[in-house]
Amino acid sequence: MSGLFGHLDWTVTPFAAAIADPGTNTFVAAGAAGLVVLGAVALLGFLTWFRLWGPLWRDWLTSADHKKIGVMYCVIGIVMLARGVAEGAVMRAHQAMALNGGPLSAEHFAELFSTHGTIMILFVAAPLVIGLINIVVPLQIGARDMAFPVMNQVSLGLTAAGAALLMISLVIGRFETGGWSAYPPYTGRVFSPGEGPDYWIWSVVPAGIGSMLSGINFAVTIYKCRAPGMTYMRMPLFTWTALCAAIMLVYAMPPVTVSSLMLALDRYAGFHFFTNDLGGNMMNYANIFWMFGHPEVYILVLPAYGVWSEVSATFSAKTLYGYPSLVIATMAIAVIAFTVWLHHFFTMGQSASVNIAFGIATMIIAVPTGVKVYDWMATLWRGRIRMTVPMVYLTGFFILFVIGGLTGVILANPTIDYQVHNTLFLVAHFHNVLIPGVLFAMLAGIHYWFPKVFGFRLHETWGKRAAWLWIVGFCVTFLPLYALGLMGMPRRSSSFADPAFVPLQLVAGAGAVIILLALAATLVCYGVSIRQRGTLAVPFGDPWDGRTLEWAMPAPAPEWNFAVIPAVAARDAFWAEKTGGDPYVAPERYEDIELPRPTALGLVICVATTAAGFALTWHIWWLALSGLVGIGLAVMVRAFATQTTRVLPAAEVAVHHGRWLEAVHTARGITRDAEDSPANRGLAAPDTEVTP
Amino acid sequence: MRRLAVVLLVVLAAHPALAQGFLTPEGPVAAAQREHLIRVTMVTMIAVLPVLIGVPLILWRYRRGGRGAYRPGFDFSAPLEIAMWGVPAAIIVLLGTWLWQSTEALDPYEPLGTDPLQVQVIGLNWKWLFLYPDQGIASIGTLAIPAGRPVRLQLTTDTVMQSFMVPALAGQIYAMPGMVSDLNLMASRVGTLTGANTQFNGTGFAGQQVDVQVMTPDDWTAWVQGGTTAPSLDAARYARLGVAGTTAQALQALSLPDSRMHLTAPGLFASVVARYHDGAPLADRDQPGAPGFQPESTP
Ligand code: HEM
Numbered sequence: 001m002s003g004l005f006g007h008l009d010w011t012v013t014p015f016a017a018a019i020a021d022p023g024t025n026t027f028v029a030a031g032a033a034g035l036v037v038l039g040a041v042a043l044l045g046f047l048t049w050f051r052l053w054g055p056l057w058r059d060w061l062t063s064a065d066h067k068k069i070g071v072m073y074c075v076i077g078i079v080m081l082a083r084g085v086a087e088g089a090v091m092r093a094h095q096a097m098a099l100n101g102g103p104l105s106a107e108h109f110a111e112l113f114s115t116h117g118t119i120m121i122l123f124v125a126a127p128l129v130i131g132l133i134n135i136v137v138p139l140q141i142g143a144r145d146m147a148f149p150v151m152n153q154v155s156l157g158l159t160a161a162g163a164a165l166l167m168i169s170l171v172i173g174r175f176e177t178g179g180w181s182a183y184p185p186y187t188g189r190v191f192s193p194g195e196g197p198d199y200w201i202w203s204v205v206p207a208g209i210g211s212m213l214s215g216i217n218f219a220v221t222i223y224k225c226r227a228p229g230m231t232y233m234r235m236p237l238f239t240w241t242a243l244c245a246a247i248m249l250v251y252a253m254p255p256v257t258v259s260s261l262m263l264a265l266d267r268y269a270g271f272h273f274f275t276n277d278l279g280g281n282m283m284n285y286a287n288i289f290w291m292f293g294h295p296e297v298y299i300l301v302l303p304a305y306g307v308w309s310e311v312s313a314t315f316s317a318k319t320l321y322g323y324p325s326l327v328i329a330t331m332a333i334a335v336i337a338f339t340v341w342l343h344h345f346f347t348m349g350q351s352a353s354v355n356i357a358f359g360i361a362t363m364i365i366a367v368p369t370g371v372k373v374y375d376w377m378a379t380l381w382r383g384r385i386r387m388t389v390p391m392v393y394l395t396g397f398f399i400l401f402v403i404g405g406l407t408g409v410i411l412a413n414p415t416i417d418y419q420v421h422n423t424l425f426l427v428a429h430f431h432n433v434l435i436p437g438v439l440f441a442m443l444a445g446i447h448y449w450f451p452k453v454f455g456f457r458l459h460e461t462w463g464k465r466a467a468w469l470w471i472v473g474f475c476v477t478f479l480p481l482y483a484l485g486l487m488g489m490p491r492r493s494s495s496f497a498d499p500a501f502v503p504l505q506l507v508a509g510a511g512a513v514i515i516l517l518a519l520a521a522t523l524v525c526y527g528v529s530i531r532q533r534g535t536l537a538v539p540f541g542d543p544w545d546g547r548t549l550e551w552a553m554p555a556p557a558p559e560w561n562f563a564v565i566p567a568v569a570a571r572d573a574f575w576a577e578k579t580g581g582d583p584y585v586a587p588e589r590y591e592d593i594e595l596p597r598p599t600a601l602g603l604v605i606c607v608a609t610t611a612a613g614f615a616l617t618w619h620i621w622w623l624a625l626s627g628l629v630g631i632g633l634a635v636m637v638r639a640f641a642t643q644t645t646r647v648l649p650a651a652e653v654a655v656h657h658g659r660w661l662e663a664v665h666t667a668r669g670i671t672r673d674a675e676d677s678p679a680n681r682g683l684a685a686p687d688t689e690v691t692p
Numbered sequence: 693m694r695r696l697a698v699v700l701l702v703v704l705a706a707h708p709a710l711a712q713g714f715l716t717p718e719g720p721v722a723a724a725q726r727e728h729l730i731r732v733t734m735v736t737m738i739a740v741l742p743v744l745i746g747v748p749l750i751l752w753r754y755r756r757g758g759r760g761a762y763r764p765g766f767d768f769s770a771p772l773e774i775a776m777w778g779v780p781a782a783i784i785v786l787l788g789t790w791l792w793q794s795t796e797a798l799d800p801y802e803p804l805g806t807d808p809l810q811v812q813v814i815g816l817n818w819k820w821l822f823l824y825p826d827q828g829i830a831s832i833g834t835l836a837i838p839a840g841r842p843v844r845l846q847l848t849t850d851t852v853m854q855s856f857m858v859p860a861l862a863g864q865i866y867a868m869p870g871m872v873s874d875l876n877l878m879a880s881r882v883g884t885l886t887g888a889n890t891q892f893n894g895t896g897f898a899g900q901q902v903d904v905q906v907m908t909p910d911d912w913t914a915w916v917q918g919g920t921t922a923p924s925l926d927a928a929r930y931a932r933l934g935v936a937g938t939t940a941q942a943l944q945a946l947s948l949p950d951s952r953m954h955l956t957a958p959g960l961f962a963s964v965v966a967r968y969h970d971g972a973p974l975a976d977r978d979q980p981g982a983p984g985f986q987p988e989s990t991p
């Protein structure tokens with residue numbers, strides 16, 4: 001029996017705990033688990049009722065289209081964001097009441113910050129960034145797909161497997177309690193004998209491998225698949241940041257995979273990498289983990305900077321200021337980001353000279369970062385600024401991100417870090433850079449590129465409500481934490497004894513309510529937009545008077561992206577055509593297009609990886625072995641496939657493209673005054689205000 | 693609502709001294725750290741303020757429909773470029789210099805004067821044990837030091853990693869099993885302060901605080917005297933401390949009247965560090981703080 005089910009039995013669900021020991025703590029856990037189960041059931045019911053299984057399978061799960069894969073990444077990101085924000089709000093509510101206690105148990109609180117951190121970094125921020133890169137980069141460089149479309153699917157499958165395991169951990173068993181960084185020896189077998197750290201390991205390892213494969217894919221795509229004339233110094237800034245992030249993914253993800261697997265060896269096979277005894281050393285873990293951890297935050301934030309570059313130029317109707325500076329700054333950050341990881345443990349007892357070296361390296365990053373912020377300001381300067389949703393986010397970013405930058409410079413000083421490390425000051429700092437920096441950019445980017453993928457704009461008014469709520473909610477929730485940190489309140493505290501912390505904790509708790517409203521408004525915005533997709537439709541494909549290539553095609557973008565691969569002659573390629581000639585001319589001839597065939601490889605790998613991870617967590621060896629063998633078999637079977645592409649005849653492309661061109665030529669473009677009106681069908685007219 | 697506000701005000705007013713960050717320093721190290729924080733903040737503002745002020749102005753002046761000039765082709769300006777790179781770089785040169793100096797000056801390994809008081813600190817789950825080898829006493833959860841005398845802490849743990857900090861006196865340093873780290877601090881005034889473990893180490897983490905008593909030299913001598921007549925810290929009692937639990941639980945389990953004990957084995961600290969280096973694996977029951985730890989089994 002125990003062989004068949006490993007360590008699993010019926011007592012591991014939070015429902016059993018809620019029945020055995022009713023109370024706020026167990027009810028919150030059981031409620032969360034219930035939501036996951038209900039959500040899954042509702043989803044299955046929805047798909048069955050509306051007969052969506054077929055389309056889901058054909059058009060999404062087996063598709064190797066980079067845009068579809070990107071969208072699926074973003075869906076994972078948004079779903080996990082909902083969970084992560086809910087957990088954050090529960091933690092804030094708990095801490096607001098945590099003077100000498102609080103409603104949740106200490107262990108439950110620890111599970112919350114551990115899942116929240118792991119989810120937010122690896123299953124919210126990373127999927128949103130990778131999803132957006134997937135959607136946008138091939139369109140910006142004039143490519144038909146990623147260099148390796150099927151490997152792209154595999155990356156998605158691995159990431160989804162990690163996310164799935166995290167969701168399962170909510171219903172079956174308990175998660176790790178040592179934070180998202182999972183420092184041993186606390187997370188070792190001796191001190192955490194349960195399944196928690198194993199859940200963490202088997203969520204992180206597949207996601208890490210998936211992200212590394214994404215990095216390879218993006219880098220090769222940008223190196224090899226650019227349209228003729230798309231020289232490096234003509235690439236849109238978002239693509240530049242994607243390139244830097246891609247290279248960083250390749251170098252930064254292996255360390256976390258390795259450190260997690262070493263921890264697994266300690267836990268499963270009695271190794272002594274990080275144990276207290278027999279020469280194990282936890283400092284080695286911290287070292288390897290942060291060789292990933294620090295570059296990771298720049299992997300997330302560089303593409304966010306890319307979004308700001310696109311948004312600031314488009315919505316101020318201006319060329320990007322300082323393109324070469326921005327490129328140099330991006331590259332500089334990508335390189336320096338690998339030389340600063342030690343600032344995460346200035347307090348580990350190394351000599352002052354080591355701390356000085358890494359402290360100064362950390363500060364140096366502030367220079368190119370500052371340059372980027374000034375460059376965006378100069379882009380807006382003497383422009384014609386339209387306060388659209390992405391611009392509202394950009395405004396929030398400008399004001400809040402520099403505060404995060406200021407506290408980053410403060411933390412770079414080992415002397416001060418000795419005081420505020422491991423306190424709420426640090427928590428405030430990293431939320432300050434991750435939320436206005438990464439999350440705002442992703443929400444802005446989704447708003448900006450959504451019409452390109454789905455063919456209709458998102459609702460501006462709801463979008464603006466959401467954006468302002470995020471900005472205000474952020475301020476109310478996180479700015480008080482700086483003060484609490486300076487007052488000496490340690491992070492990860494499930495209770496505190498000092499009544500002086502109470503007032504600011506209450507403020508932060510109120511802020512979490514605003515953030516919940518922001519999340520709700522974001523989801524409402526998507527819902528309302530789907531319902532009003534008719535009036536919001538922009539079939540001609542250029543709703544924002546865009547400057548780069550992705551706006552030169554219909555919306556939604558066809559599976560093959562470009563009817564003919566464009567020849568690029570300038571930096572803002574589409575803008576140059578719009579101002580210098582006619583961007584909507586039929587090509588002399590069309591050619592056959594080769595497209596990747598749908599395949600279930602990614603899905604099979606996702607299911608097998610989830611099964612293997614779950615089985616390893618619960619010591620169900622037969623299932624673990626089956627999962628691993630399944631992965632191997634799937635890859636081998638795929639290797640024998642000969643018909644991996646299909647051909648789209650030139651005639652078909654000609655018909656599709658011709659119809660669109662014809663519609664464009666009979667339509668009337670709009671000026672930017674009508675941007676947020678049903679008249680905006682995605683065709684931009686030369687603007688009287690901007691061309692005097 | 694009004695009642696809530698009143699409660700808040702009372703709470704705030706009643707405990708002004710309880711929030712003991714380094715912004716209200718009680719010793720030279722924390723005071724220097726605060727000063728460093730202030731000057732770094734001020735100087736960095738040179739780079740931050742232009743954004744905070746400039747962004748609203750630009751957004752207003754160059755809004756669509758506004759009257760600001762429009763130059764869609766503006767994409768380079770040499771003077772602007774020099775300022776954008778030059779000013780942040782200059783700031784970083786200055787801050788980097790200060791960083792260097794202050795990190796050297798406030799190196800936690802550097803004693804703050806001659807003849808510091810030696811205290812050995814052992815982190816346990818979820819309490820701190822302080823050993824005064826020269827005085828022959830030990831103390832659980834309470835660190836008593838004389839005002840005005842430098843103190844040199846040497847830290848290790850006999851369980852997972854922890855981090856020791858008394859914010860009003862000095863910053864934190866990690867304490868790790870089998871290893872020794874140093875922290876030098878000094879209190880200028882008599883008073884009661886709070887210290888904490890800041891590195892999460894399990895369910896009792898939030899309660900792992902330290903009662904720091906800064907005394908006059910005479911009071912401190914008397915406190916030490918009282919310790920030498922307290923029950924002695926022998927191997928069995930030390931092993932009992934390894935069971936995960938709060939300071940209060942430990943005092944109760946050992947039936948101690950207060951935090952003090954008589955330290956009869958001056959080599960205790962060294963032996964705790966050496967435990968992890970004897971080339972043999974430790975069973976779960978010999979690992980303090982672990983769920984499987986059994987105090988009786990430890991030699
Ligand atoms: C949007 C609302 C959010 C709320 C209310 C929130 C709240 C919290 C809270 C209460 C904690 C625990 C703090 C402590 O240790 O005392 C925390 C930790 C953390 N959060 Fe968030 N957070 C939010 C968003 C995010 C986002 C967007 C990210 C990243 C992209 C993020 C990343 C993290 C990380 C990495 C930790 C540390 C976990 C650990 O201690 O290991 N959070 N958050």
Ligand SMILES: [Cu+2]
Binds near residue numbers: 293294343344
């Ligand atoms: Cu870092």
